[in-house]
Amino acid sequence: MTEQVKDTRFEKALSFANLKATFALQLQNIKLEFENSKTISHNSGLFKIDTVLISYINSMLTQGYNELAVLDSNQNPIMIKDLAVFLKEITDTYNQAVNSYYLEYSKLKKQRNITGLIS
Amino acid sequence: MKGILLFAENNTAIDYAKLALISAHCSKYYLNLPITLVTNPYTAGYIQSSFGNKHKIFDKIIELDYDQQVGDRIYRDTVGWNTHAPYYNKKRVNAFEISPYKKTLMFDVDYLVQSTELLKTMDINPSICINSKIKSFSNYHDNNPEMISNPVGIDLYWATLMYWEKNKTSENYFEIVKNVVENYSFYTQIYKFTGNLFRNDYVHSIASHIFNDFQKNNVVNSFTQDYILTSYDTDDLVEIPDISTTKFLVYKGQDYDFLYHKSKNLDIHVMNKPSLLRNFDRFMELYCV
Numbered sequence: 001m002t003e004q005v006k007d008t009r010f011e012k013a014l015s016f017a018n019l020k021a022t023f024a025l026q027l028q029n030i031k032l033e034f035e036n037s038k039t040i041s042h043n044s045g046l047f048k049i050d051t052v053l054i055s056y057i058n059s060m061l062t063q064g065y066n067e068l069a070v071l072d073s074n075q076n077p078i079m080i081k082d083l084a085v086f087l088k089e090i091t092d093t094y095n096q097a098v099n100s101y102y103l104e105y106s107k108l109k110k111q112r113n114i115t116g117l118i119s
Numbered sequence: 120m121k122g123i124l125l126f127a128e129n130n131t132a133i134d135y136a137k138l139a140l141i142s143a144h145c146s147k148y149y150l151n152l153p154i155t156l157v158t159n160p161y162t163a164g165y166i167q168s169s170f171g172n173k174h175k176i177f178d179k180i181i182e183l184d185y186d187q188q189v190g191d192r193i194y195r196d197t198v199g200w201n202t203h204a205p206y207y208n209k210k211r212v213n214a215f216e217i218s219p220y221k222k223t224l225m226f227d228v229d230y231l232v233q234s235t236e237l238l239k240t241m242d243i244n245p246s247i248c249i250n251s252k253i254k255s256f257s258n259y260h261d262n263n264p265e266m267i268s269n270p271v272g273i274d275l276y277w278a279t280l281m282y283w284e285k286n287k288t289s290e291n292y293f294e295i296v297k298n299v300v301e302n303y304s305f306y307t308q309i310y311k312f313t314g315n316l317f318r319n320d321y322v323h324s325i326a327s328h329i330f331n332d333f334q335k336n337n338v339v340n341s342f343t344q345d346y347i348l349t350s351y352d353t354d355d356l357v358e359i360p361d362i363s364t365t366k367f368l369v370y371k372g373q374d375y376d377f378l379y380h381k382s383k384n385l386d387i388h389v390m391n392k393p394s395l396l397r398n399f400d401r402f403m404e405l406y407c408v
Contacts, residue, residue, distance in 0.1 A: 009355075009368055013379040025256065025369065025380050032254070032348065033384050036234065039343055041242035046343050074340075118366060118381040 030104040038097035045078030049094045122153040122220035132204035136166040138228040143176045144406040146232040153178040195352035196393040215293035226280045239343040246288040252346035256369045278319035295326045356394040
């Protein structure tokens with residue numbers, strides 16, 4: 001591929017008309033990254049962490065449970081041997097994932113041109 | 120023991136050996152698992168003599184005879200270039216026996232590992248995993264999701280990425296795979312697709328359909344990330360600024376128009392193989408430590 005053809009492609013890709021589409025594409029990407037980073041495996045189970053899971057585990061702990069079988073994201077029952085440790089793990093993972101998502105999203109939102117969006 | 124199994128055989132258009140080196144170095148960086156390469160004698164000799172010590176990333180190189188029957192496929196490099204070349208893809212049928220590992224992760228050499236995501240699947244101990252969904256960078260292709268065509272259409276499973284644990288279940292699955300391969304033309308009639316190009320994707324789609332009792336159930340699982348993020352061969356990998364970041368020109372589907380795109384911490388099936396090869400030196404600079 002010649003340099004001239006490459007330049008034309010870059011020039012068109014960087015034009016203002018593509019700003020919204022590029023933003024949407026980058027947003028999709030950071031969402032996918034967020035989805036992955038809030039997923040954990042625990043005792044051979046898969047947990048896609050959300051606020052419902054966190055609240056449920058917290059409420060079971062408050063009610064005095066220390067060990068409990070919990071349905072994972074594939075609806076398989078998984079024995080959680082120490083609910084307190086599990087709660088800390090899912091809370092930390094979730095908060096870290098949301099925080100990274102927030103930082104990436106904030107950076108993205110501020111950008112007013114494509115060079116900024118993909119920098 | 121866990122490990123990665125890669126298949127690569129050079130043809131007249133694509134240097135699969137180089138792709139295998141890229142794939143192996145990236146996956147070693149993120150997954151830190153032993154890697155076995157399965158190839159033919161010519162490619163094995165080439166990879167061991169042409170790249171210094173880089174081939175030592177492979178814990179084992181298995182040489183097998185050349186495929187007897189060879190298909191022919193198109194390779195594209197964005198929308199400006201394409202060529203036909205022979206396609207050697209039959210050895211995978213015996214992947215179950217070939218793999219030296221108890222738990223095997225197998226992916227195409229154009230599957231670019233850029234995260235530790237695949238380790239999560241290995242942690243939850245499924246027998247077999249293959250994804251039947253893809254997501255592309257652009258949504259322009261997603262209006263025509265690939266499926267084995269109607270009226271008896273079934274989900275298309277992507278043999279691009281597979282995982283299995285050696286047990287009776289996965290052994291039975293691979294027996295079905297062999298049966299489909301041996302009777303490929305019969306299955307082209309039953310499932311009504313063209314048999315011009317032998318595709319492992321079709322083989323595993325049919326095998327999964329049979330193995331799942333001709334229904335959609337969970338005998339064949341998905342990975343924890345249940346889709347394969349795909350950059351089509353009309354896209355172009357233009358830059359690798361740093362570890363885990365890649366930049367693409369994504370084809371918009373018309374008028375030679377592209378979007379600029381950055382991807383971070385996401386594993387990507389990069390179908391444009393020449394664009395991966397153009398960045399070989401950069402990959403080695405970043406990941407060959």
